[in-house]
Amino acid sequence: MDSKIQVAVLGGGSFGTAIANIIAVNGHRTFLWMRDGQNAEQCQSSRENSKYLPGYQLTQSLQITADLAEAVAGTDLVFVSIPSHSFRQVTRQVRTLLKPDAIVVSTAKGIEPVGFTLMSQILEQELPEHDIGVLSGPNFAKEIVAAQHTGTVIASESERVFDCVQRTLRSETFRVYANTDRGGVELGGALKNIYAIICGMAAALGAGKNTQAMLLTRSLAEMGRFAGVMGANPMTFLGLAGVGDLILTCTSDLSRNYRVGYSLGQGQPLDEVVSGLGQVAEGVNTLRQVKQKADDMGVYMPLVSGLYSVLFERRAIADVVRELMLGEQSYDVEYIGQSHGQ
Ligand SMILES: NC(=O)C1=CN([C@@H]2O[C@H](COP(=O)(O)OP(=O)(O)OC[C@H]3O[C@@H](n4cnc5c(N)ncnc54)[C@H](O)[C@@H]3O)[C@@H](O)[C@H]2O)C=CC1
Numbered sequence: 636m637d638s639k640i641q642v643a644v645l646g647g648g649s650f651g652t653a654i655a656n657i658i659a660v661n662g663h664r665t666f667l668w669m670r671d672g673q674n675a676e677q678c679q680s681s682r683e684n685s686k687y688l689p690g691y692q693l694t695q696s697l698q699i700t701a702d703l704a705e706a707v708a709g710t711d712l713v714f715v716s717i718p719s720h721s722f723r724q725v726t727r728q729v730r731t732l733l734k735p736d737a738i739v740v741s742t743a744k745g746i747e748p749v750g751f752t753l754m755s756q757i758l759e760q761e762l763p764e765h766d767i768g769v770l771s772g773p774n775f776a777k778e779i780v781a782a783q784h785t786g787t788v789i790a791s792e793s794e795r796v797f798d799c800v801q802r803t804l805r806s807e808t809f810r811v812y813a814n815t816d817r818g819g820v821e822l823g824g825a826l827k828n829i830y831a832i833i834c835g836m837a838a839a840l841g842a843g844k845n846t847q848a849m850l851l852t853r854s855l856a857e858m859g860r861f862a863g864v865m866g867a868n869p870m871t872f873l874g875l876a877g878v879g880d881l882i883l884t885c886t887s888d889l890s891r892n893y894r895v896g897y898s899l900g901q902g903q904p905l906d907e908v909v910s911g912l913g914q915v916a917e918g919v920n921t922l923r924q925v926k927q928k929a930d931d932m933g934v935y936m937p938l939v940s941g942l943y944s945v946l947f948e949r950r951a952i953a954d955v956v957r958e959l960m961l962g963e964q965s966y967d968v969e970y971i972g973q974s975h976g977q
C-alpha cells in the first residue's frame with residue numbers, strides 16, 4: 636500500500652506554511668490554503684511566503700491555493716493553523732467539504748473567549764464525526780523551515796491520529812512524540828504565551844539569570860496547578876508541550892509574545908505594541924481568559940494576576956513586582972506536599 640497521503644493545511648501564516656512545507660518535502664500531496672487569492676497566487680509562483688517567512692524557499696511540490704474546496708477535497712489529514720479568534724469560523728467552512736474519515740488536527744495555541752473553549756473542543760463541536768488531535772511543542776516556524784532539529788507532540792485519544800501524524804510529519808529534522816492528554820498538551824501551548832510576555836518584560840527591565848530561572852520555574856508551577864484543576868495531567872507539563880515550549884518561548888525574541896512583553900517593559904502602550912506586531916500574539920487574549928477562569932475556580936496564579944493588573948488595570952510594574960516578592964512564602968514543589976517537604 637502507498638504510504639503517501641493527501642494533506643491540507645488551513646492558514647497561510649508562519650506556522651501553517653512551515654508545517655505544510657515539511658509535509659510536502661516528505662512526499663505527500665499537500666495543499667496550503669490561504670484566504671487571500673492574490674497572496675496565494677504570489678506565494679505559489681514565487682515559492683516564498685514573503686509576508687510571514689521571507690527568505691525561505693518553499694518546496695516545488697507544495698500547492699498553495701485560496702480555493703478551500705480544492706484544498707480539502709479528498710484530503711486524509713487536515714491541519715487547522717488559524718489563530719484562535721477565527722478558528723471556529725474556518726472550521727465551520729470545511730464541515731461539508733471533508734471526507735468522512737478525514738483526521739483534523741489543531742495547531743493553534745489559544746482559547747476561545749466564550750465558555751473558555753479549547754481549539755480541539757471547537758473541532759469536537761463543529762466536526763463531531765471526525766477523529767481529532769492537537770499538535771503543540773517548542774516549534775518556532777522560522778527554525779522549522781531553516782531545518783533546525785525540532786521535536787513536537789501530537790495529542791489525541793486515537794491511535795489512528797498518532798500513527799497518521801507521526802508518519803506524515805517525521806523527517807530527519809522533525810520528530811513527533813505522542814501524548815494521550817489532549818487537554819494538558821493544548822493548555823501547555825496556550826498558557827506559556829502568558830509567561831513569555833512576563834519574561835520578555837523582565838528582560839527589558841534588565842532581569843538577570845536568577846530572576847529568569849525563578850520566573851520560568853514558578854510559571855511552570857502555575858501552569859501545572861491551573862491545568863490540574865481543569866482536569867489535565869500535571870505530568871504533561873514535564874514534556875515538550877509543557878516545559879519545552881515554556882523554555883523556548885520565554886527565552887527568545889523569535890517569540891512574538893516575548894517581543895510584546897519586551898516592548899511593554901520598555902514602556903510602550905499595549906495597543907501600539909499589538910497593532911505594530913503584524914502577526915498574532917495569542918498571550919494577550921489568553922491572559923484575560925485565564926485570569927477570569929482562575930478567579931472563578933479559585934486557582935492561585937500570582938503571575939497571571941500580576942501581569943493582568945499591569946496590562947489591564949494600569950498598575951506600575953515595579954509595584955506589582957514588589958508585591959509578588961513580598962507575598963506569602965510557600966512550598967517549592969507543591970506535589971511533594973507539606974508532610975514530605977519538611
Ligand atoms: N509561528 C509559530 O512559530 C507557531 C505558531 N503557532 C500557533 O499557530 C497559530 C497560527 O499562528 P501563526 O501561523 O504563527 O500566525 P500568523 O500571524 O503568522 O498567521 C495567521 C494566519 O491566519 C490567517 N487568518 C487569520 N484569520 C483568518 C480567517 N478568518 N480566515 C482565514 N485565514 C485567517 C492570516 O491571514 C494568516 O495567514 C497560532 O495560534 C499560534 O499560536 C504554533 C506553533 C508555532
Ligand SMILES: O=C(CO)COP(=O)(O)O
Binds near residue numbers: 884892893
Ligand atoms: O508557540 C510558539 C513556538 O512554540 C511561537 O510563539 P509565539 O506565538 O510567541 O511567536
